Every structure is written in structure tokens, then in C-alpha cells.
Amino acid sequence: MTLLDLIVSPAYAQATGQPAPGGLFGGGLGGLLFPxxxxxxxxxxxxxxxxxxxxxxxxxxxxxxxxxxxxxxxxIAGVVREIGDSFVTVEIADNVRVRMQKGAIANVLPKGTLKSA
Known part of the structure; x- marks a missing residue:
């Protein structure tokens, strides 16, 4: 027994006359089934x-x-004031407008939500 045997297990030849290991996912078409x-x-x-x-x-x-x-x-919650092809202007307070990409809009709120808050 060498130091290498502790790191890598030795491989032994298969005895003759025994069937090859197969099983459900072992070989052939079954090997492709799992992926x-x-x-x-x-x-x-x-x-x-x-x-x-x-x-x-x-x-x-x-x-x-x-x-x-x-x-x-x-x-940030606000009201849409202008809509472009890829940008939207959102008013977040009186006379405070922010221009942002359309993709930054997460949700559309029901009407009157901001007034009740």
C-alpha cells in the first residue's frame, strides 16, 4: 500500500462472466433519461x-x-405625467418630477391610492 492508494482508490479488473453494471440509469438509453x-x-x-x-x-x-x-x-410612488418610448416621467410630489426607464416601474396602483396615503 502506497501513499497514493490513500488518495486515489485502486481500480481492479472485473471478473469474467459477470454482467456489466446497468440498472435504471446505468448505461445506454437509461443514461440519457436522467439529464x-x-x-x-x-x-x-x-x-x-x-x-x-x-x-x-x-x-x-x-x-x-x-x-x-x-x-x-x-x-418610489408617484403619478405618471409623460410617457416616451423607453422613458417615463413620474411626479413624486408637487412640482417634483423624476425621469426613469419604463422597466423601472414595478406596479400600477389602483386610482386614489396615493391620495389616501
Whole structure:
């Protein structure tokens, strides 16, 4: 026994006449089954819900109009005053307007939410 045997286990030849190890995921087509199932599970648990959220957010931004009350990703609440192709002007207080990207809008609030707060 050498020092190398403590780090790496020695490999021994398989005895003749014994079947090769197979099992459910061992070899052949069964070896491909596990990665395919894993990719399918990842798609339905991670990728598909994220694509659905992106689609809903894009639809919300397309329906955005002047006078809508919004909350930004940074937590700033305000009223939309101007809408451009990729930028929106949000009034956060009297005569205080902030210009930001459309993607920074997190939610559209129901009308009258900011007045009651």
C-alpha cells in the first residue's frame, strides 16, 4: 500500500462472466433519461414562470397611461405625467418630477391610492 492508494482508490479488473453494471440509469438509453428529465423539471419550475412574469410586466407597461399611479423598483410612488418610448416621467410630489426607464416601474396602483396615503 502506497501513499497514493490513500488518495486515489485502486481500480481492479472485473471478473469474467459477470454482467456489466446497468440498472435504471446505468448505461445506454437509461443514461440519457436522467439529464432529459432534469432539463424538463428545470424548464417547468424555473424558466417557464420567469417568462410568464416577463410577459405580464411587458403587458402592464404597454397599458401604462398618463395619470396612472405607479410604484418603482426603488419603492418610489408617484403619478405618471409623460410617457416616451423607453422613458417615463413620474411626479413624486408637487412640482417634483423624476425621469426613469419604463422597466423601472414595478406596479400600477389602483386610482386614489396615493391620495389616501
Amino acid at each position: 432529459i428529465v432534469l432539463i424538463g423539471v428545470m424548464y417547468f419550475l424555473m424558466i417557464r414562470p420567469q417568462m410568464k412574469r416577463q410577459k405580464e410586466h411587458r403587458a402592464m407597461l404597454d397599458k401604462l397611461g398618463n395619470g396612472d399611479e405607479v410604484i418603482t423598483n426603488g419603492g
